[in-house]
Amino acid sequence: xxxxxxxxxxxxxxxxxxxxxxxxxxxxxxxxxxxxxxxxxxxxxxxxxxxxxxxxxxxxxxxxxxxxxxxxxxxxxxxxxxxxxxxxxxxxxxxxxxxxxxxxxxxxxxxxxxxxxxxxxxxxxxxxxxxxxxxxxxxxxxxxxxxxxxxxxxxxxxxxxxxxxxxxxxxxxxxxxxxxxxxxxxxxxxxxxxxxxxxxxxxxxxxxxxxxxxxxxxxxxxxxxxxxxxxxxxxxxxxxxxxxxxxxxxxxxxxxxxxxxxxxxxxxxxxxxxxxxxxxxxxxxxxxxxxxxxxxxxxxxxxxxxxxxxxxxxxxxxxxxxxxxxxxxxxxxxxxxxxxxxxxxxxxxxxxxxxxxxxxxxxxxxxxxxxxxxxxxxxxxxxxxxxxxxxxxxxxxxxxxxxxxxxxxxxxxxxxxxxxxxxxxxxxxxxxxxxxxxxxxxxxxxxxxxxxxxxxxxxxxxxxxxxxxxxxxxxxxxxxxxxxxxxxxxxxxxxxxxxxxxxxxxxxxxxxxxxxxxxxxxxxxxxxxxxxxxxxxxxxxxxxxxxxxxxxxxxxxxxxxxxxxxxxxxxxxxxxxxxxxxxxxxxxxxxxxxxxxxxxxxxxxxxxxxxxxxxxxxxxxxxxxxxxxxxxxxxxxxxxxxxxxxxxxxxxxxxxxxxxxxxxxxxxxxxxxxxxxxxxxxxxxxxxxxxxxxxxxxxxxxxxxxxxxxxxxxxxxxxx
Amino acid sequence: xxxxxxxxxxxxxxxxxxxxxxxxxxxxxxxxxxxxxxxxxxxxxxxxxxxxxxxxxxxxxxxxxxxxxxxxxxxxxxxxxxxxxxxxxxxxxxxxxxxxxxxxxxxxxxxxxxxxxxxxxxxxx
Numbered sequence: 001x002x003x004x005x006x007x008x009x010x011x012x013x014x015x016x017x018x019x020x021x022x023x024x025x026x027x028x029x030x031x032x033x034x035x036x037x038x039x040x041x042x043x044x045x046x047x048x049x050x051x052x053x054x055x056x057x058x059x060x061x062x063x064x065x066x067x068x069x070x071x072x073x074x075x076x077x078x079x080x081x082x083x084x085x086x087x088x089x090x091x092x093x094x095x096x097x098x099x100x101x102x103x104x105x106x107x108x109x110x111x112x113x114x115x116x117x118x119x120x121x122x123x124x125x126x127x128x129x130x131x132x133x134x135x136x137x138x139x140x141x142x143x144x145x146x147x148x149x150x151x152x153x154x155x156x157x158x159x160x161x162x163x164x165x166x167x168x169x170x171x172x173x174x175x176x177x178x179x180x181x182x183x184x185x186x187x188x189x190x191x192x193x194x195x196x197x198x199x200x201x202x203x204x205x206x207x208x209x210x211x212x213x214x215x216x217x218x219x220x221x222x223x224x225x226x227x228x229x230x231x232x233x234x235x236x237x238x239x240x241x242x243x244x245x246x247x248x249x250x251x252x253x254x255x256x257x258x259x260x261x262x263x264x265x266x267x268x269x270x271x272x273x274x275x276x277x278x279x280x281x282x283x284x285x286x287x288x289x290x291x292x293x294x295x296x297x298x299x300x301x302x303x304x305x306x307x308x309x310x311x312x313x314x315x316x317x318x319x320x321x322x323x324x325x326x327x328x329x330x331x332x333x334x335x336x337x338x339x340x341x342x343x344x345x346x347x348x349x350x351x352x353x354x355x356x357x358x359x360x361x362x363x364x365x366x367x368x369x370x371x372x373x374x375x376x377x378x379x380x381x382x383x384x385x386x387x388x389x390x391x392x393x394x395x396x397x398x399x400x401x402x403x404x405x406x407x408x409x410x411x412x413x414x415x416x417x418x419x420x421x422x423x424x425x426x427x428x429x430x431x432x433x434x435x436x437x438x439x440x441x442x443x444x445x446x447x448x449x450x451x452x453x454x455x456x457x458x459x460x461x462x463x464x465x466x467x468x469x470x471x472x473x474x475x476x477x478x479x480x481x482x483x484x485x486x487x488x489x490x491x492x493x494x495x496x497x498x499x500x501x502x503x504x505x506x507x508x509x510x511x512x513x514x515x516x517x518x519x520x521x522x523x524x525x526x527x528x529x530x531x532x533x534x535x536x537x538x539x540x541x542x543x544x545x546x547x548x549x550x551x552x553x554x555x556x557x558x559x560x561x562x563x564x565x566x567x568x569x570x571x572x573x574x575x576x577x578x579x580x581x582x583x584x585x586x587x588x589x590x591x592x593x594x595x596x597x598x599x600x601x602x603x604x605x606x607x608x609x610x611x612x613x614x615x616x617x618x619x620x621x622x623x624x625x626x627x628x629x630x631x632x633x634x635x636x637x638x639x640x641x642x643x644x645x646x647x648x649x650x651x652x653x654x655x656x657x658x659x660x661x662x663x664x665x666x667x668x669x670x671x672x673x674x675x676x677x678x679x680x681x682x683x684x685x686x687x688x689x690x691x692x693x694x695x696x697x698x699x700x701x702x703x704x705x706x707x708x709x710x711x712x713x714x715x716x717x718x719x720x
Numbered sequence: 721x722x723x724x725x726x727x728x729x730x731x732x733x734x735x736x737x738x739x740x741x742x743x744x745x746x747x748x749x750x751x752x753x754x755x756x757x758x759x760x761x762x763x764x765x766x767x768x769x770x771x772x773x774x775x776x777x778x779x780x781x782x783x784x785x786x787x788x789x790x791x792x793x794x795x796x797x798x799x800x801x802x803x804x805x806x807x808x809x810x811x812x813x814x815x816x817x818x819x820x821x822x823x824x825x826x827x828x829x830x831x832x833x834x835x836x837x838x839x840x841x842x843x844x845x
Contacts, residue, residue, distance in 0.1 A: 152808075153808040154807045155808055195808070197811045198809070198810075199808070259815075259816045260817065301742065305817065305824075309824045310826075335799075340803045340806070370743070373743075374742070
């Protein structure tokens with residue numbers, strides 16, 4: 001298949017080949033998608049019956065692109081006397097300006113045709129190649145081609161129209177055109193999407209006008225977005241580029257929940273995960289807090305709004321639980337999939353309280369904390385009342401929806417991510433260690449909010465007592481004596497699942513690690529078994545299931561490393577945090593500033609450049625947020641009362657670094673630092689060539705071609 | 721059917737005391753319930769985290785229109801509100817946020833906790 005081109009606006013996006021054509025098959029997720037439904041599965045341009053050949057693609061913005069084409073396919077003959085430009089912008093459907101240019105000194109008569117069709121597949125159906133239960137229709141109405149699908153009251157339609165004269169049939173549009181020498185012909189094409197209600201047609205959805213409003217708005221908001229973010233300057237140009245890339249990608253990942261128009265939260269990934277995910281939206285908001293605090297605000301409000309309210313096995317919902325994922329497709333509509341929303345995540349709920357507290361510490365927005373008091377209290381109650389599935393006082397998970405629920409409800413959600421040292425896989429319920437850290441942190445932070453904002457010192461005392469007891473028990477029950485680290489999990493019997501994994505780094509971030517044990521944990525994280533030179537492996541070398549290209553069993557996840565570095569920093573391991581930051585930012589440079597979701601766990605000396613793990617989603621939100629959190633960590637930015645503390649500990653190669661206009665309860669503050677930490681047991685980050693000379697050659701080689709697209713992985717529906 | 725709808729809505733209003741909403745949510749939802757050729761109106765007023773029900777009201781911020789059986793299904797918790805909207809079972813216009821609130825207050829079993837958690841108690845200010 002040709003290279004894919006993706007453009008998007010919110011949860012509407014187009015994935016086509018590099019000619020701009022769409023020819024979806026059950027296994028090929030191309031098309032125009034909106035609200036998790038495919039609205040166009042075929043969109044093929046021909047001139048005189050011939051397909052076109054791509055010369056180049058201009059990615060203008062993340063929401064628009066331009067294809068330069070010539071007749072004649074493959075390597076045969078290119079007729080340079082004719083060229084075709086398709087300029088496409090997405091937004092409530094898409095708009096395409098099609099131009100045919102005649103470079104000859106003779107006039108030409110041509111048949112230009114666009115073939116169109118649609119299967120109206122739900123994203124989940126694309127995966128499982130399920131048969132549709134409704135009926136298709138095609139009609140020509142008012143010179144427009146209307147593709148439709150109806151199942152009971154559910155109606156979805158695609159309206160296709162052109163500005164130039166054409167003949168419309170049930171399979172497409174034909175333009176019989178005459179182009180004078182050195183002249184050109186142009187038409188606008190509108191592909192609009194419609195949601196009918198109660199079994200009736202959507203009635204002519206208006207695409208064109210929406211787009212003309214939407215496009216400039218997106219651009220203006222991108223400029224404002226960049227202007228409002230802190231300004232970074234430093235001696236290391238690559239870091240400046242990475243920072244800029246992160247800000248632009250974060251802008252593209254902004255997603256406005258239907259219930260909160262005009263407000264944005266970070267969606268999980270582009271384009272397949274352009275929806276609200278509890279875990280991803282919270283982690284990314286935490287990373288971006290010193291740079292774009294409004295993301296956290298919208299995340300807190302939206303997730304609070306959708307907080308679980310009842311016990312519902314199909315949705316793995318409990319009162320107080322924070323959602324995992326919200327989807328809008330047909331299978332969700334008919335309750336054949338639980339995503340309306342689905343609650344099968346056990347970390348989002350404690351992390352919600354963590355984010356609320358961190359947000360208040362930075363912004364001083366006590367009003368929001370008061371508004372969300374009931375939500376936060378219900379979330380804290382959920383930890384004790386619903387998450388203790390083993391009856392031992394620890395958060396654990398076991399899905400109640402056995403057919404379409406998620407098996408692994410922690411961030412390492414692949415089937416083999418949780419294992420014993422010898423590679424065996426435990427049963428359910430599973431209480432992974434980082435969940436207990438999040439619970440501890442949620443109680444401590446909840447206590448601070450109860451005292452400072454809710455004026456309920458008795459509740460604060462209770463939470464602190466519970467947190468202290470949890471920390472005591474945790475340090476006893478999870479500590480693997482012979483290895484001097486925390487077990488990855490407790491199994492259904494309460495026995496240790498004793499693999500050594502990166503999860504222990506999150507424990508430092510949460511503060512649940514006894515001071516006396518912190519040294520041992522930090523040593524493990526920086527040991528050759530765990531630290532690859534680029535970052536910390538998800539599973540240590542030497543463990544039964546270790547595989548440097550295993551999704552959660554040996555690859556390095558930049559987001560994971562950013563929280564590990566933050567944790568190291570909080571326990572005083574400032575140099576170690578700087579070293580991890582340097583490794584990840586070096587890697588970012590090799591990916592032109594855009595960190596992938598994960599890359600291979602090979603030792604840095606071995607591959608010289610990080611080997612990207614194949615993934616259909618890029619950019620990924622929490623990878624995009626990683627450089628931001630690393631900057632915060634290296635600069636030692638920490639709110640203290642009304643002030644911002646700056647305590648920089650930077651890798652040498654960075655040289656001078658300044659971050660200006662950091663927003664917060666203090667107004668705007670600047671931070672300055674100079675690199676002093678020698679991270680040069682590995683090459684220092686100031687020497688770009690060690691990856692620069694090979695980047696772009698092999699970096700994107702898929703390592704595991706048979707791996708499922710992470711879309712299904714993440715949505716996790718029967719992923720194992 | 722009107723009596724059943726009335727009962728379900730009153731239960732939803734009562735439930736807003738035990739399922740705390742973000743306190744900034746406010747607005748009026750008008751339900752247009754079609755039953756045997758007639759349309760009955762109900763007004764749900766959401767203010768400061770609580771809900772009240774009336775048969776008359778002012779300009780709504782959100783209107784939800786559907787047949788009585790569909791309303792009965794979602795208000796009783798047998799069907800999911802969000803799924804019903806996606807399915808096109810309702811017509812709606814206005815602020816979606818208020819419909820999310822309705823979903824949150826629709827009934828359902830609470831079989832996890834033996835005792836209502838202390839965290840649910842609404843602090844009296």
